[in-house]
Amino acid sequence: MFERFTNRAIDSIMEALSEACSLRHNIVGTEMILLGILTSKGLTQAALNGSGAYHKNAREQVKKILGYGEGSVAAEIRFTSRAKRASEKCLRRSR
DSSP: OOTTSOHHHHHHHHHHHHHHHHTTOSEEOHHHHHHHHHHSOSHHHHHHHHTTOOHHHHHHHHHHHHOOOSSOOOSSOEEOHHHHHHHHHHHHHHO
16 A cells, blocks of 8 residues: 555654554554654654644644553554545545
8 A cells, every 4th residue: 555655655654653552552543644744854744843733742632532552552553444545645646
């Protein structure tokens, strides 16, 4: 699915996976993708920062809303259907 993404986009997805693991979640949703984008260096991060969205604050809000997952993190972390749709939309728009 990510073979057509730029290296920066793949880095953001990898950061989203890392965020999910650190919060002990077995799924990656759009909120984790947002956190991944907020850790990447680039125009999207700069635009979000310019709108007042910063990684530290966003992560605190995600923790407050989702909390920590229960148990251990699965070997394979899946994406929610909403996160898949958002990724597909981004890919279509980038073409």
